[in-house]
Amino acid sequence: MPRTRLAPSPTGALHLGNVRTFLVNWAIARQHGWEVVLRIEDLDGPRIKEQAARDLIATLGWLGMDWDEGPLYQTADPAPYRAALDRLAQQGDIYPCACTRSQIAADSLSAPHGDQHELRYSGRCRPDHPTPLPAWSAGEGQAWRVRVPEGQQTFDDVFCGPQTASIDAAVGDFLVSTKGGAPSYQLAVVVDDARQRIDQVVRGDDLLTSTPRQELLYEKLGAGPPPTWTHLPLVVGPDGRRLAKRHGDTRVDSYRQQGVRPERVVGMIASWSGLEGREELSAAEFATAFKLARLPRERVTFTPEDDAWLLG
Incomplete structure (x- = not known):
């Protein structure tokens, strides 16, 4: 059976774009x-808020969403990330x-x-040739990067079409482990999706540029x-930037606390998603x-009129 995942990060409350x-x-x-x-x-690490995970789980349930497995927490079992890093080190890939x-x-x-969100790594620390190592080692003031091949990658996206x-x-050799010894997002998401048998990923188009990196890691890990x-497409503010605190309080919990019904939140999202009219x-x-x-x-713009409709 196909499997997908809802994968929020507890760095704060869920907003309307999430x-x-x-x-x-x-x-x-x-x-x-x-x-x-x-x-x-x-x-x-430091961006994780202790109560945020419980709050976001409650918010998803309040809106009427359910799930067949979980919640699964990444920090509950770091061993799979270590095993993946060991394999990459032994292959000379990092x-x-x-x-x-x-x-x-x-x-x-x-x-x-070519990536407006990230600096391209120049390869300053890159060895001239792949160097297999017995194992990956954490921290000690050094991060770990994967050797990226030259050339183009292609993949197909259900909504966005063929991509090259x-x-x-765009970014050069990218991080798979931080100086603190934590696996990077790019590595962790591949390890988790592979071991949790996720074969359908639906997410925001801000992660479209991450897809070639993740496909490369699938290949190198034999996953x-x-x-x-x-x-x-994302939800953005009037300035065209991704919806965030700078656009005011768009937290779903904030609307909930003001007495907004979940059906009203869903109804507005429906109007952003191709359904005609706007109703609960x-x-x-x-x-x-x-x-x-x-x-x-096109990306959806959240406006003061949207806020006024939500508040009735």
């Missing part, structure tokens, strides 16, 4: 009979890097890069075929009515 992606993912899963795994991505942020920034000024990208041109990818809906009703083919291709 929830729109999760609700569409959940609706597609329920329409097609996929199993849904709830995974709490809590590896992000190498230690002691570069500081300022060094990477200085190098990137003289090297073109160069990891080398089987990558999932089927579906990347959805349950999550189950949204799952019945939603059609991916009608989802707008």
Whole structure:
């Protein structure tokens, strides 16, 4: 049976943009009979808030979403990440890097890069040839990077269509482990999706550029075929930037505390997702009515009028 995941990170409360992606993912899963795994991505050290995981689980349930397995917490079992890093080290696919942020920034000024969100790593610490090592070692002031091949990668996305990208041109050799010894997002998500048998990934299109990196790690880890990818347009503020605190309080819990019904939140998300009109809906009703083919291709802008409608 196909499996997907809802994978929030407990770095804060869920806002309307997060929830729109999760609700569409959940609706597609329920329409097609996929199993849904709830995974709490809590590896992000200092940014993790103790109460946030409990709150976001409660918020998803309040909105009417459910899941077949979980919640599963990444921090509950670090062994699979260590095993993946050991394998990459033994294959000579990764190498230690002691570069500081300022060094990477200085190098990137003289090297073109294609990813607007990340500095391209110049390869300052990269060995001339792949160097197999007995095992990966944590921390000690060094991060670890994976050797990225030159050239283009292609993949197909259910919503965005065929994609072509160069990891080398965009970001270069990317991190798989931090200086603190924690697995990077790129590594952890591949290890988790592979071991949890996730073969359908539905997420925001801000992660579209991460997909070639994750496909490369699937290959190097021998983790089987990558999932089927579906990347959805984000919700943004009036300035065109991803919805965040700078756009005011768009937390779902904030609306809940003001007496807004879950059906009203779902109804607004439905109007952003190709359903005609704007009326209150349950999550189950949204799952019945939603059609991916009608989802707008452009990003959704959250406006003061949206806020006013939610508050009635």
